Structures are given as structure tokens and as C-alpha cells.
Amino acid sequence: MLHAPPLSRAPLAPDVLAELEARFGAALHLTDAMREQHGKSEAHFPTALPDAVVYARSTTDVVDLVALCTAHDVPIVPFGAGTSIEGNALPVRGGVSVDLSEMNAILSVNAEDFDCTVQAGRRREELNLHLRDQGLFFPIDPGANATIGGMASTRASGTNAVRYGTMREAVLSLTVVTPDAKVIRTSRRARKSAAGYDLTRLFVGAEGTLGIITEVTLRLHPIPEQISSAVCGFDSLQGAVDTVVQSIQLGVPLARVEILDAMQIRAVNRWSKMDLPETTTLFFEFHGTPAGVAEQIATVEALASNNGGGDFAWSNLPEERARLWKARHEAYYAAVNLRTGAVGWSTDVCVPISRLPDCILETQADLATSNVPATILGHVGDGNFHVIFSIDPDAPHEFAEVAAVNARLVERALAMDGTCTGEHGIGLGKQDWLVAELGDAVDVMRTLKRALDPKNLFNPGKIFAL
Amino acid sequence: MLHAPPLSRAPLAPDVLAELEARFGAALHLTDAMREQHGKSEAHFPTALPDAVVYARSTTDVVDLVALCTAHDVPIVPFGAGTSIEGNALPVRGGVSVDLSEMNAILSVNAEDFDCTVQAGRRREELNLHLRDQGLFFPIDPGANATIGGMASTRASGTNAVRYGTMREAVLSLTVVTPDAKVIRTSRRARKSAAGYDLTRLFVGAEGTLGIITEVTLRLHPIPEQISSAVCGFDSLQGAVDTVVQSIQLGVPLARVEILDAMQIRAVNRWSKMDLPETTTLFFEFHGTPAGVAEQIATVEALASNNGGGDFAWSNLPEERARLWKARHEAYYAAVNLRTGAVGWSTDVCVPISRLPDCILETQADLATSNVPATILGHVGDGNFHVIFSIDPDAPHEFAEVAAVNARLVERALAMDGTCTGEHGIGLGKQDWLVAELGDAVDVMRTLKRALDPKNLFNPGKIFAL
Structure with a gap:
């Protein structure tokens, strides 16, 4: 594997497993098959198994999982559809893969405002099926039928970007569970705002390294x-x-x-x-x-x-x-x-x-x-x-x-x-070139990462070496 | 004054003034008239005088000024056209007002790529005058003939935003002098990128609290x-x-x-x-x-x-x-x-x-x-x-x-x-409501601010109380 950080990991301790079991019950999976499913990607990177997989069904599940993992220094890696290309969701340092695919509800569609709010595990094609009757569509189209949360996390775009922009433009607001297990909403539903730092855009493209996206408010467009x-x-x-x-x-x-x-x-x-x-x-x-x-x-x-x-x-x-x-x-x-x-x-x-x-x-x-x-x-x-x-x-x-x-x-x-x-x-795949591309700006990114995730537990080993 | 932080400031020490004088010569201004010009805004906020005004003529000037100010714990507040509405450029804790209006060069126009790069002090009307002959225009129009750097810093928009977006969408890349006196470029000139955290959007709207923007690469549009x-x-x-x-x-x-x-x-x-x-x-x-x-x-x-x-x-x-x-x-x-x-x-x-x-x-x-x-x-x-x-x-x-x-x-x-x-x-004017609007998300903003500007010298007292 090229340009990947060295693997360094400890398996989950029995007390951590017991806590996970007690809190998540049947949503906790430890089988080889399930770990393998969450340890492979569509790309050429070698398998990197998580120690456990937890299917989250609510933001509260994610909060509790984050609190549990951070208390025990266990890495936590969000997983959507597994369609990313650069090994973005591979748990290279083990820990828990938190699968958001069952958080796939459409929470609201505001047709007159041209927006909707979905849970992070909703897939884009199933979103568009739902929107079609209302004369609306969500244009971002990376090819794969990815989850909206995953698309936000990798700043996905695709064939419509020349006219409709990328996830950078498409996301109005995010609900994020931060590394200190708080739930924040990064913005209100207004189409624009000059209220403080643009946290929405900070989490879009952060690949789960700064927190876990659980809900996404999207801009929609009328079907032409x-x-x-x-x-x-x-x-x-x-x-x-x-x-x-x-x-x-x-x-x-x-x-x-x-x-x-x-x-x-x-x-x-x-x-x-x-x-x-x-x-x-x-x-x-x-x-x-x-x-x-x-x-x-x-x-x-x-x-x-x-x-x-x-x-x-x-x-x-x-x-x-x-x-x-x-x-x-x-x-x-x-x-x-x-x-x-x-x-x-x-x-x-x-x-x-x-x-x-x-x-x-x-x-x-x-x-x-x-x-x-x-x-x-x-x-x-x-x-x-x-x-x-x-x-x-x-x-x-x-x-x-x-x-x-x-x-x-x-x-x-x-x-x-x-x-x-x-x-x-x-x-995993482009880390050296990020530094070649942006130089000292990567140090600014590292400073942000250390400030928000001081234990380096959120999708560790991705984007840059710390 | 409502919703403004308490003023707490010490005047510049003689050794600091001597260093400023030695480095900036005639670009350093200490007169009451000059300080007053940089201590007033178009809005209803009371005057807040800087201790000194420095006209920057290059990114290097800004780097040296930042190094000097941070070495002596002197606040530094960027100033463009002085047309902001919420007291955004008022030096409420004194220090140095760095006036960027003489950094107004157009560094490049890439007509085929629909972009240009300007120094932060360029005003938008003068930019459009320059672009007109090439069949291009810069659409963001906040009314006032503001500087591009100031518009980026306040995430300005205006009458064309419904079609062309705001400064959030218009800025391709920034050159920023960070609080540790480094020069970073936040992005390359490609129209989109998924390379790491979106630092461009972090500095757009940060109101000079995280660093000083000295150059801006903008997306342009063909004149219809x-x-x-x-x-x-x-x-x-x-x-x-x-x-x-x-x-x-x-x-x-x-x-x-x-x-x-x-x-x-x-x-x-x-x-x-x-x-x-x-x-x-x-x-x-x-x-x-x-x-x-x-x-x-x-x-x-x-x-x-x-x-x-x-x-x-x-x-x-x-x-x-x-x-x-x-x-x-x-x-x-x-x-x-x-x-x-x-x-x-x-x-x-x-x-x-x-x-x-x-x-x-x-x-x-x-x-x-x-x-x-x-x-x-x-x-x-x-x-x-x-x-x-x-x-x-x-x-x-x-x-x-x-x-x-x-x-x-x-x-x-x-x-x-x-x-x-x-x-x-x-x-100054909307600080309490930022907290009412975004709750714990403002704590995330404070964490980012403390990480990048640990001495709280960059436009201190703005956006939120620390």
C-alpha cells in the first residue's frame, strides 16, 4: 500500500466490548464477515479490519458510541455505502466502524424553500426517487449510489457539478457529533448566512476526521x-x-x-x-x-x-x-x-x-x-x-x-x-501530494485536527499524518 | 454600544513604536486624523481608535507586521474600505489597524479559466472596470464599493447572489498571513478540489480573526x-x-x-x-x-x-x-x-x-x-x-x-x-445572537480560534467573546 500511514493498533479490551454489547446489543457485530465488509473498499487498498461494527439508528446512538470510544481511546470510523475511492472509510487503526446506512430517513422536504433534511445514511438515488413527485431533484451525482453523509464527508461532486456545484455548494447545514460527544448543528436553514465561521464547509470534505455527520440539509433544484x-x-x-x-x-x-x-x-x-x-x-x-x-x-x-x-x-x-x-x-x-x-x-x-x-x-x-x-x-x-x-x-x-x-x-x-x-x-492514497499541493496550509489543517480531536480517534490515519 | 465586548487595552510601548517606525517608515501613521479614519465605521457603533495605522504594500509587509505585533502582544485589525456594517473592522482593543487599500493590484486574469487573482485591497467596482474589456465580470455586489478582501472576510453577497452565489462560492483561493506569520495559500486554482479541509471557506467570513487575507483568487462569469x-x-x-x-x-x-x-x-x-x-x-x-x-x-x-x-x-x-x-x-x-x-x-x-x-x-x-x-x-x-x-x-x-x-x-x-x-x-453587533442561533457550535468556533490565534490578537473582540 502506498502513502498509507503505518498501522498501529490494539484490539478492543474485554471491558470495552462489554460496554458496547450492553449499549448496542444486536446492533454490535463482531463476526469476520461483518468486519470484512467494513474493512474493504472498492479501490485497490488492502483490507483493514475494524475490531467491531456498530449500526447506528439515531444521533443519540452516535453520541453514546462516541462517548464510549473516546473514554477508552478507541478509534471510530464512519461508514456509509463503502463506495469511496481513496480508502477513505478503511479503519486502518482498527476500532469501531460505525455504519450509518440504517439512518436513512428523509426528515423533511421543504419544497417552497428548495431544501430537504435527511439522515446521513440515505443514498442519493433513493433520495431522488422520493423527490421526483414534488418536481425537485438533488443534482450531485458521483456515479456510485453513495450515501449523502459519505458524499458530504468526501466533498463529492460528479457530472452535474459544472452547473449545480459540488457538495460544497449543496450542503446547507449539518448535524455533527463532535469528538467531545456534543451534537451541533452547523447552520440554520436560511440559504445564506454570515454568522461566524463556516463550520458546514469545515466538516464537508473532512472525511470523518473531525466528527461524525448524522444529518444533512441539502439544497434542491426544480426538475427542468x-x-x-x-x-x-x-x-x-x-x-x-x-x-x-x-x-x-x-x-x-x-x-x-x-x-x-x-x-x-x-x-x-x-x-x-x-x-x-x-x-x-x-x-x-x-x-x-x-x-x-x-x-x-x-x-x-x-x-x-x-x-x-x-x-x-x-x-x-x-x-x-x-x-x-x-x-x-x-x-x-x-x-x-x-x-x-x-x-x-x-x-x-x-x-x-x-x-x-x-x-x-x-x-x-x-x-x-x-x-x-x-x-x-x-x-x-x-x-x-x-x-x-x-x-x-x-x-x-x-x-x-x-x-x-x-x-x-x-x-x-x-x-x-x-x-x-x-x-x-x-x-489514504493522496496524503503526500496534499503536502506537495498546499505546503504550510496542511499545518493549519493539522492544528485544527488536534484542537477538535486531541486524541486522534476520529478516522485516524486519514488526510495527513499527525 | 450594544453586544460589544468590554474594551481592555494598553497603548503601544515605546519600543514597539520604534520597531514599527524602523520597519514601516512613512507607511506608519500615528496622527489623530488617521487613527480616527480607521476607528470609525459606516454604522452606529462608537469610534474605537487604533494606536497606529500601517499601510501594507505587500504580503511581506503583512508578514513582518504580524511577526512584530505577535512578538509584543499587540492586536492587529485588517482594514479595507471601512464599509462594513456591524463594526467588523473597528479596533476595539486598540493595536494596529493594517490598511490594505494600497494593495490593490490585479495580479492575473485567466479569461479562459474564468478566474482572476487580486490583492485584497482591490475594490470591486475597479475590478469590474478592468474586466469589462475581456467580456467578464465579478458578480458579488454588496452595494458599497468594498474591497475584495473585506468582502471575503465578511462573506459578503448582495443583489446577484440568487444566481451567482456569495463570496462563499466566488472565492477560489486565498493567500493568508496566519497568526504565526506564515503565508499560506488555501487552495490551488482548480475550480474544485477534495484535498483536505476547506481552509478557503474557513477564512471566508472569519472577519480577520484567524489571519489576514492578502490575495484573493475569484471565479468570474461571462458578461451576458x-x-x-x-x-x-x-x-x-x-x-x-x-x-x-x-x-x-x-x-x-x-x-x-x-x-x-x-x-x-x-x-x-x-x-x-x-x-x-x-x-x-x-x-x-x-x-x-x-x-x-x-x-x-x-x-x-x-x-x-x-x-x-x-x-x-x-x-x-x-x-x-x-x-x-x-x-x-x-x-x-x-x-x-x-x-x-x-x-x-x-x-x-x-x-x-x-x-x-x-x-x-x-x-x-x-x-x-x-x-x-x-x-x-x-x-x-x-x-x-x-x-x-x-x-x-x-x-x-x-x-x-x-x-x-x-x-x-x-x-x-x-x-x-x-x-x-x-x-x-x-x-460587534450580533454576538449574543450567534450563540442563540448556533449554540454549542460556537464553542467549536472558539476552539478553532484559540488553536489558530492562541494570543487572541487578530481582530480581538469580534464574532464571539472568548
Whole structure:
């Protein structure tokens, strides 16, 4: 494992187990199967087992668990859907994995205020199913059907971020259990506030290292009257990026604009039974009134044509849109399965959009020197892209090869004034680069961590070494 | 002075003055006139003089000043344009007022990336003058021609926030001199990042209590192809608010929507030589393509008509738009000057938009019991509104009367799950209500403050008592 802190842990003492048992009863799990389920991630990191798993059913459960764990110096690591990418929820120092997936209630929907409050374990797709009848939707879409609490903790974003922002913009307020076992609400339900430090944004992206999020108030958006999707292949990467930049310059409110390189299109064609030309391709989505969407499409189509774009295939039909975005959301699996039985490694960086063509082209050239198949896809309007590697699990040298390519990718992005992670978080995988990226600012983060979690019990070993 | 911490201060020792003189020479000012200029605010708070004023010309100047002040336990308070409302920049414990207004360079504009980096003392109007030729603008508009650093520090917003967000969304990255005299950059220039704690958002709104912002990287937006303004009077406040909520539900991307009550319209008519009907009125601005703006206007006009709106007067002409928004920006002076020689007191709250009609109606009823003329105007799309009082400076009981009305206003907003300040900050004036609003969360803020500024030298006495 690369860039992970050394493991140092003691198993739970019998008196701690007895207290957990007494307080949580059947919600406490000690079986190997349950510990393994909470000690694995979707990514390439090795298993790191918790000593125990507790399913929380209320904020009070979390308060009591935090009080118990801190009294006995036991690490506590929040767990949602287990879909994070950088090992963010792995209990690398053991302790208790607190599973919030049963805290999945929708506590309120305020349609006129365009907000709702959910428990942290609610998954985003099930939230949107509930909201649909009220003409509202929650736009943040990281691909995986993650929990809202997990998405807040990793500052997730996804395909809609170019128009609707990330979890940074989507979260209005949080209920958090702090390391001293207090329950705080970080903000009221007003859409904006200048009242003191922005604790909401401090906990968004903190990966559970400063406390445990139990409830989230989210900003919602009206479902657009018209939604249309389009696909367009390009002669060159530069032409694709120029089309997006020029669209934004002309004020086109792109709802989604995804870039897939030729290798990723090949993978999508195979996995999702599509027949797209295997070239650099943009997937678009347009939201608005029927007339507004038609105007957006006409503008972008003309720009694409000027920039070496091919046929601009667009559709208003929900089933065609659904097929396209299903293929996009399966892109990770499509990429990993370029080789049968392969293991995936997904990484992401984000650069100023003007540097995106260079960053992708240089990365493609680097990938061409590697024997590990890899695809590139990204949220081009944000300058954010992913590289997904398809690794042979029986060829250990491939992990080292990917690690080296990943290192060069991140260093390339940092040299372009970009970030080592656009939306996956630091977790275990990007710790050294956080320091390379932000220097002394990481010391400020450490100071905050020590002040709020002086015993270093909350998801210890993540984001930075202390 | 209400809700202000007790003043406790010692004048600067001779050796400190000698060191300041040696390092800063002519940039150090000790005259009464200069101290008074930096010890007054636009608001009703009494003068609080700094012991010295230093004009910083570089981040290095600020670093050296911070090192000098912290070595001698001297408070240090950043000063921009002096336009804040809640006494945010008043040096209530003396020390050095560091004036950043000469740090007003534009360091870079990256048109393709829709961002720029400026020194903290740049004023927003002068920034927009510079950007205009490149087809870009910076939308955050608090009325006053504030500095960008001051706007970041108070988490300012204004008339465009309904569409373009507040300083929370507008700031990409900050250069900050921390209390230990280090220079940190809080983020790279990528549009999004999941790299560690969101220090950018921690310093935005911290009112200079955690460090001194010296440079700001801002998100910019393309100047819309078409800009149109409209004015519409309403039978009822509810009808005006319903028009806005329904517009948002229909996906109309309102760029500005301001509400002015009848008293505010009377003040505007007198001050800005307008002849608007003296009733609850909405000022709109629409941004988009010509066809898009026409469609937006048609939609909103129909909704207004259904909700008791009168004639919907709109215009594409820049000079008419400029006259309308000049009147809006002069609304504060118009309100204060309802009485000749009066002193102004402006306060703001923000509530979920569904509660806005009740909050404003109850506030109007309360104002009707007072002898102090007052107007209401606000950013209705955000649920944020201001009350501006016109106080006779020779009638001290009026200050107490206004304080009582203000207290009831804030408590009303809090009871509606709103905030005690939507965009002015806490400063001196809202400290008790911050605690009423966020409870134990304020203890978390205090913990952060003590961790980063253990000597309590950075704008001490603001936001909360330690």
C-alpha cells in the first residue's frame, strides 16, 4: 500500500466490548464477515479490519458510541455505502466502524424553500426517487449510489457539478457529533448566512476526521421542464475542450459535459453495448425550457462543428438519455473490465480548464508507455478528469507501474496549478501530494485536527499524518 | 454600544513604536486624523481608535507586521474600505489597524479559466472596470464599493447572489498571513478540489480573526449577451414573494430580484428622483441570450400578473437599467435621509424563503409601533432582507428603541430557522445572537480560534467573546 500511514493498533479490551454489547446489543457485530465488509473498499487498498461494527439508528446512538470510544481511546470510523475511492472509510487503526446506512430517513422536504433534511445514511438515488413527485431533484451525482453523509464527508461532486456545484455548494447545514460527544448543528436553514465561521464547509470534505455527520440539509433544484442529451466525437482533444470553454463564454448553462477518450469509448462500447465512434467524445446534457434547450443545442452544435466535432447526435427522449448516462455511469466498470478478472484503480486530478488539453495529452502519452490498460474520462467543464486502470491482480508489478503513472499524473496536475484530487478526497492514497499541493496550509489543517480531536480517534490515519 | 465586548487595552510601548517606525517608515501613521479614519465605521457603533495605522504594500509587509505585533502582544485589525456594517473592522482593543487599500493590484486574469487573482485591497467596482474589456465580470455586489478582501472576510453577497452565489462560492483561493506569520495559500486554482479541509471557506467570513487575507483568487462569469431589468409593484407582499418562488420553480434563472417595501420606495423616490408607485415592489434583472431573456420576462410577467402584480415595466436600455440599480444601491442613503441629519442603522436577517412574507409582515407591524422611520428592502430570492433605520442623533432614546426592534427582528428570524445575519457578519453587533442561533457550535468556533490565534490578537473582540 502506498502513502498509507503505518498501522498501529490494539484490539478492543474485554471491558470495552462489554460496554458496547450492553449499549448496542444486536446492533454490535463482531463476526469476520461483518468486519470484512467494513474493512474493504472498492479501490485497490488492502483490507483493514475494524475490531467491531456498530449500526447506528439515531444521533443519540452516535453520541453514546462516541462517548464510549473516546473514554477508552478507541478509534471510530464512519461508514456509509463503502463506495469511496481513496480508502477513505478503511479503519486502518482498527476500532469501531460505525455504519450509518440504517439512518436513512428523509426528515423533511421543504419544497417552497428548495431544501430537504435527511439522515446521513440515505443514498442519493433513493433520495431522488422520493423527490421526483414534488418536481425537485438533488443534482450531485458521483456515479456510485453513495450515501449523502459519505458524499458530504468526501466533498463529492460528479457530472452535474459544472452547473449545480459540488457538495460544497449543496450542503446547507449539518448535524455533527463532535469528538467531545456534543451534537451541533452547523447552520440554520436560511440559504445564506454570515454568522461566524463556516463550520458546514469545515466538516464537508473532512472525511470523518473531525466528527461524525448524522444529518444533512441539502439544497434542491426544480426538475427542468426540458432535458436533452447529446453526443459528439471530435478530431482532437483541444477541439473538444475549446467547444466547452466557448460554450461557457457564450453563457450556455451546460448541465453536464463529460469527456471520454478513445480508449474509454472502446470500453463503453464493449460493456454497455454502444456503437460510438472510438474517438475523443463529449457527452452533453442541457436543462431548461424547450426553447432554451433548443437554443443551447444550436449554439453548442455550431461551436462543435467549428472545432472539429463530428455529427452532433442529440435526443429529448428519456429512454435514450437514460441509456447514455447509464453507459457513462458504468464507465468505471467498463474500464476495469477491459481485461477479464482485472482489479480497478481510479484516480482523479483537477486543473484549470485552460490546462486540461495539455494535462490529458501528456497523460495519454504517459499511459501509452505502460502495459496496463487505462482510460480517461472526466468532467471537462470543471477541469476534472479520472484515469481508470485495469490491473491484473496476479501481476504485482502492475500495481507499482500504476503507482508510478499515478504519481506522474498528480505531479503534472500540481505543476499546472491543479489539485491532486478533484472529488475523491485524500483518504489514504493522496496524503503526500496534499503536502506537495498546499505546503504550510496542511499545518493549519493539522492544528485544527488536534484542537477538535486531541486524541486522534476520529478516522485516524486519514488526510495527513499527525 | 450594544453586544460589544468590554474594551481592555494598553497603548503601544515605546519600543514597539520604534520597531514599527524602523520597519514601516512613512507607511506608519500615528496622527489623530488617521487613527480616527480607521476607528470609525459606516454604522452606529462608537469610534474605537487604533494606536497606529500601517499601510501594507505587500504580503511581506503583512508578514513582518504580524511577526512584530505577535512578538509584543499587540492586536492587529485588517482594514479595507471601512464599509462594513456591524463594526467588523473597528479596533476595539486598540493595536494596529493594517490598511490594505494600497494593495490593490490585479495580479492575473485567466479569461479562459474564468478566474482572476487580486490583492485584497482591490475594490470591486475597479475590478469590474478592468474586466469589462475581456467580456467578464465579478458578480458579488454588496452595494458599497468594498474591497475584495473585506468582502471575503465578511462573506459578503448582495443583489446577484440568487444566481451567482456569495463570496462563499466566488472565492477560489486565498493567500493568508496566519497568526504565526506564515503565508499560506488555501487552495490551488482548480475550480474544485477534495484535498483536505476547506481552509478557503474557513477564512471566508472569519472577519480577520484567524489571519489576514492578502490575495484573493475569484471565479468570474461571462458578461451576458442580453441584460434586461424590470420593475413591478404588488398588491401584497405575499404576491411578490409567491412570484419569485414560482419563478424559481419554473427554472427561471433570475439574476437579481430585490424587494422594497412602500416606505423604501418613498425614500427612493425622494432621494433618487424616481416616481414609482409607493407599494411593495420587485426590481428584477434577467441575464441570458436575447430570446432567453424575452422568455424569462414573459414567464415572470405572467406570474406577477397572477399574483396581484401591477404593470410590469421592463427595459433593455443600459441607461434605464443603470438608473434603476443606482437607485437600488442608493437605497441605504435614501432610507437614512428620510430625516435630515439622521444617522443610519442597518441590520439584516435571512430566513427560508417560505417564511419571508411572515417575517417581513411581522417586522412591518413592529416598525409601525416605533417612532423611528425605517424601511425594508432585501434579496428576496435568498430570503434575506435589511431594515434601515433613520435615527435622530440628538435623541438617544431612539438608539435604544432601534436596539429593541432589532432584537425582536433577529429573534423572529431565529424562530423561523433563519440566521441573525445574512450578509453583514457578526462583528460587534450580533454576538449574543450567534450563540442563540448556533449554540454549542460556537464553542467549536472558539476552539478553532484559540488553536489558530492562541494570543487572541487578530481582530480581538469580534464574532464571539472568548
